[in-house]
Amino acid sequence: MTEFILVPGMFTGAHVWEDTAAHLASAGAGVHTAALTGLDGAPGAATDTIDLETHIADVLALIDSAGTGRDREIVLVGHGYGTYPVLGAAGRRAERIARIISLDTAPGQDGMPALATVTDPALREELATRAAAEGNGPDLAAPARDAWQRWGSTAGIPEAALDRLTALASPQPLRTLLQPLRLTGEAGSLPVTGVLCNANGSSIELVQQQVDFGNPALLPLADPRISFFELPTGHWPMLSLPDGLAEVLLRAAAGEGHRLSAPGSAEPPTHLRPFPLDVPELRGERTGNVDLYLPDAEGPRPAVLFVHGGPVPAGVLPTPRDWPVLQGYARYAAAEGAVGVTFDHRLHDTAGYPRAAADVAAAVEQVRADPRVDADRIALWFFSGGGLMAADWLGRPPAWLRCLAGSYPVMAPIPAWGPVDSRFRPVDAVAGAGTLPVVLTRVGRETPGIAATVEEFLDASTKHGVDVEVVDVPNGHHSFETVDPTEESREAVRRAMRSVLGHLSV
Template identity: 45%
Template sequence: MTAFVLVSGGHTGGWIWRDVTARLRSAGAEVHAVTLTGLGDRRHLAGPGTDLETHIEDVAQAIDHVDAPEVVLVGYCYGIYPSVGAADRRLDRISRLVHLDSPMPQDGYSMLDQIREQMPHGEARERMLGMRERAEDGWLIPAPTPEEWRAHGNLAGVSPEALARLARLASPMPIGPCEQQLAVSDAVTALPATGVFCTTGGTMDIATLEGLVASGLPLVQHLADPRASFFELATGHWPMLSTPGELADVLLRAAAGEGHRLAPTTAAHHGGQ
C-alpha cells in the first residue's frame, strides 16, 4: 500500500487536504494529513518558543505512526521545511519527497533567509519580509483577511466557497519556524524527489528549471538525477483547493516514479570535465 504524509503551509492545517485525502484513500492509499503545532485546530498550542524544530518533530511523529514501511512525504509551501528536516531523521522511511509548489530548502538557511536572498524584489517579497513587524506580541503573525488572501494568495482556480472556508479556518502563524535555519544533509538531497509546479501566476515551471540545469547552476544539478521527476498543474498556488482530483492523480503518479525527467548537462555527463 502507498502511504502519504501531507504537510501544509503557513496559516493552515491538515484540514486543507480534505478533498485530496478522500481521493487518495479511494485509490487505496494510506494518508496522514499533518497539522503542525500552533496551526489549524492546534493553534492553542502556539507559543513564543514554537519553532522549526517543533514542526520537524511533528512531521517525524506523523511518519512514525504510518503503518506502511515507506512514506511519500509531501511538503507544500512552508511545509517543505519541516518535511525536509523530518526526512533527514527518518531516511529509511521515505520513498519519495514531494515539493508541492514549494521552495527548495538550502542548508543553513531559514525560509525568510531564502526569501531575502532569492525572491525577486516586489510587493510579495516585502510583505513576507515584514512578518515580524506585523506579528502580535512580537511572535504571532495574524491570519490573512479574505481581502489579503485575494490580493496576495495566488488563488487562481479557487472557488468562492473554498476561499470562504480558507478564510474561516486560517489560523495565526508563529514566526519562529520561519526564522530558524534548517540543516539539509547530502542524504536528504539524494532521496528520490518530485517537484510539482503550479504554473498559473507562478514563477517556476519545468522549462525554466531545465534552463537553470542547462546553465550549469550548481544548486540544481542534482535535479537531473533520474530518480527526480517533475509535474505541472495549470492552476494557482492552492491546488488542493482548486484542482484536488488532478493533484491526487499527480501524487499517485509521483509515488509510482512517473513524471518528467531533466536532461543532465554535458559537464555532468563527463564528470564535470
C-alpha cells in the same frame, strides 16, 4: 501500499487536504494529514515556543505512527512552508521514506530559514526587521480573504473554499520562519518530485532553462532521482484541483514524472538555437557591454535596443548579447535600415532588477551618444523576464522613445520567482505611458502565470487609453522563435519588426 503524509503550508491545517486525501484513499493509498502545532485552526493556539523543530517533531510523529513493513512506502508531501518540516524529518527517518514531494515550492537548503518561502519583498524585510527588534516578535497574522494572493496565486480556488481557508487560518508562529533548516546527508539521497503550479509562475520549461544556463543552484535538479509534474492551477491545488493533484501524487509515488536534461545533452538549449529568419551575417561592433549592428545607410539612423530576459546567472557563456536569437533580431533591424543593439545587463537573480535597470539606462545613453544614431528615434524591446524593466520607461516615457516593444514579456512580478522590487510593475506604470506606442508579442501557449500578467497589462492599458498593438502567435510557446520555428512564428517576428520600425520612421 503507499502511505502519504500530507503537510500543509503557512497559516493552514489538515483541513486543506480533505478532498485530495479522499481521492488518494479511494485509490487504495494510506493517508495521514498533518495538523502542525499552532496551525490547526484554533485561535490563540500558537505560542512563542513553537519553532521549525516543533513542526519537524509533528511530522516525525506521523512517520512513526504510519506503520511498518516492506509493503508500506511512506511518501512525504510538503506544500509551501510545509516542505521545511518535511525535509527536516526526512533526514532523520530516511530509511522509512520512499520519496519526498515538494508542492509548488523550491527545495529548502541546509542553513536556510523558511523565511525564503515569503516572496513578497516588503513583507520579508518587515519580518526580518521585526525579528531583529523584538527577539522574534509576535506571530504573523493570517491573511484576510483578499490577501491570500500575496502568498501565491489563488487561481482556481472556488469562492466557498477561499472563504473556508480564511475562516480556518491561524497565525503563523514567527519562529518557524526564522529558525534555519538543518539537513542530514540522508535527506539528500532520497528521490524527490517537484509539482509545479503553472498559474503561480512555475513551469518545467522555465526550470529547464535555468539548468541550461548553468544556474548552480538548480543544476542539481537534473539528477535522475528528481522528477517533475505540472498542474494548470494556482498555488493551492489541493483546493483548486484536488483530484488532479491526487492523480499526480500517485504517479509521483510510482516513480513517474519528467526528468530534466543535464547541460551538454545532444539537443542545444533553446537560447542557443538559430534565429528563425534568414538575416545578413553582420558582425556587431563591440564597445564595453554593448554591440551595435550598423545598417548600410547614410546619416544618423534610428536604433532598437533589445533587452534580454532572465534572470541569467552570472558567468553564463555565451552571454545574452551573443545568443543567436538576440543577434538575429539586431541583424534583422540593421537589414531594415535601423541600428540593432544587443547588450548584457546584470539581471542574475530577482533581487538584481535595480542593478539591471541601471545597465539598461547606461546602454541607452551610450547608444544615443553615438553619432551614427539618431538620438531622437529610439525603441526599446524587452524579452521575457526583462519585461519588468519596461516599467521605468512606461511611467515617464522620454520624447525620444518612439516605441516600446515586448516579446512574451513578464509584466508584473510573479510570486513564485522570489522577491522583486515593487518599482518593477509595468501593469501599474502603464498609467503614465500617454501616447507611447507599445507593440506586444503574445504567445498562445504561454505559462499561465506569465500569461496572466500580460492580460493584466492589457486591461490596464485599455483603462488608461494606451495604444497597444498585440502580435499574436496562437501556437507559440515562450521563446517561440527558437522553440517553434514555424511560418507562424516567422510571420510574427516580421510583423512585430515592421510595426516597431514603422513607429521609428515617423
